[in-house]
Each structure stands twice: as C-alpha cells, then as structure tokens.
Amino acid sequence: MPARLVIEGGAPLRGEVPVSAAKNAALPALCAALLTSEAVVLDNVPDLADVATTRRLLARLGAEIADDPDGATRVRVANVASHEAAYELVSTMRASVLVLGPLLARTGVARVALPGGCAIGVRPIDQHLKGLQKLGADIAIQSGYVEARASRLKGARITTDLVTVTGTENLMMAAALAEGTTMLENAAREPEVVDLARLLVAMGARVEGAGTERIEIEGRPELGGARHRIIPDRIEAGTLLVASAITGGDVTLTGAAPRHLTATLAKLEECGAAITVDGDRVRCQGPARPSAADVITSPFPGFPTDMQAQVMALLGVADGLSKISETIFENRFMHAAELNRMGARIETDGSTAVVRGVDAYQGAPVMATDLRASASLVLAGLAARGTTEVSRVYHLDRGYERLEVKLGALGARIRRVA
Numbered sequence: 273m274p275a276r277l278v279i280e281g282g283a284p285l286r287g288e289v290p291v292s293a294a295k296n297a298a299l300p301a302l303c304a305a306l307l308t309s310e311a312v313v314l315d316n317v318p319d320l321a322d323v324a325t326t327r328r329l330l331a332r333l334g335a336e337i338a339d340d341p342d343g344a345t346r347v348r349v350a351n352v353a354s355h356e357a358a359y360e361l362v363s364t365m366r367a368s369v370l371v372l373g374p375l376l377a378r379t380g381v382a383r384v385a386l387p388g389g390c391a392i393g394v395r396p397i398d399q400h401l402k403g404l405q406k407l408g409a410d411i412a413i414q415s416g417y418v419e420a421r422a423s424r425l426k427g428a429r430i431t432t433d434l435v436t437v438t439g440t441e442n443l444m445m446a447a448a449l450a451e452g453t454t455m456l457e458n459a460a461r462e463p464e465v466v467d468l469a470r471l472l473v474a475m476g477a478r479v480e481g482a483g484t485e486r487i488e489i490e491g492r493p494e495l496g497g498a499r500h501r502i503i504p505d506r507i508e509a510g511t512l513l514v515a516s517a518i519t520g521g522d523v524t525l526t527g528a529a530p531r532h533l534t535a536t537l538a539k540l541e542e543c544g545a546a547i548t549v550d551g552d553r554v555r556c557q558g559p560a561r562p563s564a565a566d567v568i569t570s571p572f573p574g575f576p577t578d579m580q581a582q583v584m585a586l587l588g589v590a591d592g593l594s595k596i597s598e599t600i601f602e603n604r605f606m607h608a609a610e611l612n613r614m615g616a617r618i619e620t621d622g623s624t625a626v627v628r629g630v631d632a633y634q635g636a637p638v639m640a641t642d643l644r645a646s647a648s649l650v651l652a653g654l655a656a657r658g659t660t661e662v663s664r665v666y667h668l669d670r671g672y673e674r675l676e677v678k679l680g681a682l683g684a685r686i687r688r689v690a
C-alpha cells in the first residue's frame with residue numbers, strides 16, 4: 273500500500289522552521305543545463321519526487337548528474353544523447369515540457385510527449401508551441417508527440433494569449449540561444465521566472481525585464497556553465513504559515529523571501545493571523561478562530577493558485593462565509609469534497625467555491641488527489657478533532673521536502689505509515 277500520513281489533530285504548532293528551495297524554480301534551473309556543454313551547479317536543489325523525475329529525464333537526454341560533497345547538484349550535458357521526453361515521464365510530471373525549448377535551441381531537434389490533461393485541468397501547451405514557431409521552429413504533432421525542428425532559432429516578438437509560467441520559461445530558454453533579440457510580451461512575473469532569468473544571465477545570456485510583463489532576451493551562440501542558488505519556496509512557506517494559523521500556533525519561518533509572499537501574508541492577516549516580518553524571517557501567530565475572507569487566484573503578484581487549497585482548509589473553520597474564485601485552473605477544487613468528509617461545508621460551482629465555516633474539522637480517512645490538495649488535507653488534519661489519515665501522499669512528496677518532519681518539529685502529532 274502506498275504511504276499514508278496519520279495525524280492526531282489539535283496541537284498548536286510552535287517554533288522555528290527553515291524554508292526549502294522552490295520546486296518550481298529548481299525544475300527549470302535543472303532543465304537550463306541542457307543549454308550548455310559546461311556544468312551548471314545548483315546549490316540547494318530540494319529533495320523532491322519531481323526533482324528525481326527531472327534528473328531521470330535529463331540523464332536520458334545525456335546529462336551527467338552528480339551530488340557534490342558540499343551538497344550542490346552538478347549537471348553537465350557535454351553531448352545531447354537523445355532528443356526525446358517520453359510519455360511515461362511527461363505524464364507523471366507536466367513540467368517535463370521544460371526540456372522542449374532548451375533541447376530545440378541547443379540541437380535543432382526535440383520530441384516531447386504532449387502532456388494532455390491532469391488532475392487540475394486540461395493544461396494545453398499551445399502557447400509554448402506558438403512561441404517556438406515565432407522563433408522559427410517547425411512544429412508537428414505526431415502520434416501524441418510534439419516534434420520540433422529548427423536550424424537556428426531567430427529572435428522574435430512573442431505575445432502570449434495568456435500568462436503562462438512554464439511557457440515563459442521555455443521561451444526564455446529557447447531565446448537565450450537564438451540569434452538576435454526576443455521580446456516576450458504578457459510574460460509571467462512569477463519569482464521563479466526571475467530566478468531562471470538570473471541563472472541564464474550567469475550562463476552568459478542578456479535578459480532584461482524579468483519580473484515585469486515584458487522580457488527582452490538577447491541570444492548568444494553559446495552559453496557557459498554557472499553556479500546558482502535557488503530561491504526559497506513561497507508555496508511551502510505559505511503552507512507552513514497556514515499550519516500555524518489553522519492550529520492557533522506561533523511559527524517562525526527562517527530563510528524565507530517575504531517579498532514573494534505578499535498576497536499570502538495579506539490574506540492570512542485578513543483571516544486574523546498576526547504576521548511579523550524581519551529580514552528573511554516570517555512569524556505567524558494564529559488567531560483563536562480564523563475570520564472569513566474572499567479569495568481570487570491570479571498570476572503573480574496576485575493570490576497564487578498553488579495556495580488556494582491550503583487557504584480553503586483555513587477558511588473551512590473560519591467564522592463566517594467565504595468565497596473562493598479559481599481563475600487559473602478549471603478543475604482545482606477536488607480537495608473540497610475531501611474537506612467535506614471532515615465536516616466542512618463547501619459547495620463548488622464551476623470556478624467558485626462557497627465555504628461556510630464550521631466550528632471544527634473531524635478527523636477522517638481522506639485521499640489526496642494532487643500536490644496542493646494533499647497539503648490542504650494535512651492542514652485540516654492538524655486542526656481536526658481526532659485522527660486523520662491522508663492516503664496517496666506520493667502527491668505530497670512531489671513538491672514538499674519531508675513535510676511531516678518539519679511539522680513534527682513544530683509539535684504536530686504526525687507520522688508516516690508505509
């Protein structure tokens with residue numbers, strides 16, 4: 273049977289906990305190593321299932337990957353050995369599509385399985401493909417695979433129809449080896465995009481405007497190796513802060529990036545938590561009972577869709593009625609039904625959820641459906657009366673580094689059962 277988490281709820285969390293490096297910055301940084309024959313050394317790659325999947329994918333493409341004695345991850349792709357990201361990997365992790373841009377730009381050929389749907393929605397990659405076509409690639413869809421070819425990509429002006437995070441990252445990486453200048457309009461402004469830009473600059477590209485909606489990239493014929501430290505994970509940080517808020521606890525994060533957390537911190541304050549920021553430390557003192565609040569997810573710097581499930585768990589026990597609008601993904605409320613099994617009163621209708629706060633959750637067996645949904649069930653379990661058993665925690669392990677160990681260090685009664 274896959275591992276489960278067993279949680280005895282009711283203990284307020286207290287103490288200090290360090291924030292891990294960001295999953296969604298580590299994955300593009302690892303893939304950027306495909307752009308050069310020299311080594312890319314990443315200082316603080318988190319130990320996550322999605323990182324292991326990315327390492328497997330890169331190894332198949334010819335990467336030598338070593339763990340340095342100082343803990344850094346060294347990726348070197350002296351020669352590209354294969355051009356293919358197989359369905360078996362892409363279907364377990366959509367972010368595998370991040371090899372498309374760099375492979376095509378470096379070798380002129382890439383074959384990547386179409387990701388198709390996933391638990392949280394349809395999630396097409398049409399914007400990635402349209403952008404690469406603008407850079408001069410020939411794209412064909414053959415037997416479920418994207419087949420991309422180009423002699424040398426050429427810089428272009430690309431305006432995406434919507435804001436896409438990995439789309440922006442794929443196009444930035446491709447443009448970094450293209451001839452001439454690329455202008456990305458309507459670019460994603462997420463901190464993970466800015467972090468990738470920083471790495472590309474260290475590798476020799478010129479990238480300006482990352483963090484705004486217009487990014488200019490001047491390509492180079494070749495890029496070199498670099499050493500890079502990945503930004504802290506704003507979603508792990510937010511999840512730990514909700515753990516403090518929902519248990520009426522007092523938790524301080526260390527090594528956080530508060531400037532990436534503004535929307536989450538503002539919402540926690542609206543729910544009655546007391547937030548104190550001091551450098552890279554963020555303290556959250558939870559209220560006796562959270563207040564209701566409305567949430568609308570939107571691209572950065574708006575409220576992140578990747579925090580929607582966790583905040584729903586908090587609002588489930590708030591005093592009053594809250595409304596949550598999910599504007600990024602069409603099917604990201606699967607945790608609502610599981611929270612209802614714990615006594616919540618949540619009704620969803622399309623992209624809206626109405627949450628009527630209840631006094632308390634009751635422990636129950638629940639099932640994780642995706643990464644952030646599993647985090648929301650763990651959070652509800654921490655606050656619940658009685659025992660909660662969260663099954664399918666492999667979803668959680670994709671994106672949280674030993675979450676139960678961190679929560680346990682803060683006083684949570686939580687254990688993993690094989």
Ligand code: EPU
Nearest residue numbers: 296367395396397398399400435436437438439600601643
């Ligand atoms: N979209 C398209 N066409 C495209 C690309 C996107 O229609 O070509 C749509 C998507 O279907 C979605 C919206 O645009 O409705 C935004 O999707 P986006 O491309 O921004 O998502 P992503 O790049 O696939 C990243 C994160 C997600 C996070 C989203 C939104 C990584 C590896 N993944 O996904 O993280 O939810 O941005 O912020 O960076 C997670 O960590 O749990 C997670 C799902």
